[in-house]
Amino acid sequence: MQEDRRIQYSKMVLRESLLALMKERPINKITVTDLCRQANLNRNTFYMHYHSPVHLLSSIEESFFAVIKELIERSIRDDVHVKSSFVEICEHIADNSDLCTILFSDHGNGDYLERVIYILHDRSIEVWREQMPHMDVNTLESYYSFISSGSAAVIKNWIKHGMKETPREIARFIEKVSRSVEQSFMQ
Structure with a gap:
């Protein structure tokens, strides 16, 4: 209703x-x-x-989180690569820049962006297990933590400095750095 x-x-x-x-x-x-x-x-x-005000903030965060999660789940259903999901996340952040500037700031919930990026966790681990079958799950989990924390820091920095780069440029930067780490990691 x-x-x-x-x-x-x-x-x-x-x-x-x-x-x-x-x-x-x-x-x-x-x-x-x-x-x-x-x-x-x-x-x-x-x-x-x-x-409470915190309850209201949680409601706002959950609404934003649900949209991001749907974007990613649709990408996964359509068998789109994980890296394409980062473009969609960055585009959605840019489309909601006023909201995200506040949600991802020091005035908001400190780990909210990490939670948003964590949506990609299961799909990323699945892809890496196929690409690197010799790696144990704990190592892949550590690798994911490293990549996701770095990605969150890049996105926070992008937002903090006024989103001068396009969402595609930021996603490409994250992908490039991640790929570089992945290549040295796989050796």
Whole structure:
């Protein structure tokens, strides 16, 4: 059943207000009163939908996460290479740059980007097991941790510096560095 327009409006205003406040300060310094004042809504309206600012942030993160996950799962279903998924992730981040600038900042959840990139974990391990059957799973897990943490750092840096490069350029850079590490790793 579709939500009433008033409910949709209230949630939208609360989301926008939280993101506006997070430009100024971290989530743990934002109160329900701050949010309601910014949104021009009363506290009862807030509590009808969320129990804390962190809960609201989680809701925003989950919505974004679900879209990224669907993009990646569609790529996997269509048997698209893992590296193509990085292009899609970077494009989605660029399309939602205002949101991502806040979500991936120091004011947001510190490990959120790593969680987004972790969606590629199972598919990456599967591909590498085929490419490097002589490698044990623990080694591949360590390799994935190294590549995913580096990729997350590159994306955070890209966002922090205003996304001057195109999503394709950033994805290509991540792919190039990953391939270089992979080639030396496979020897």
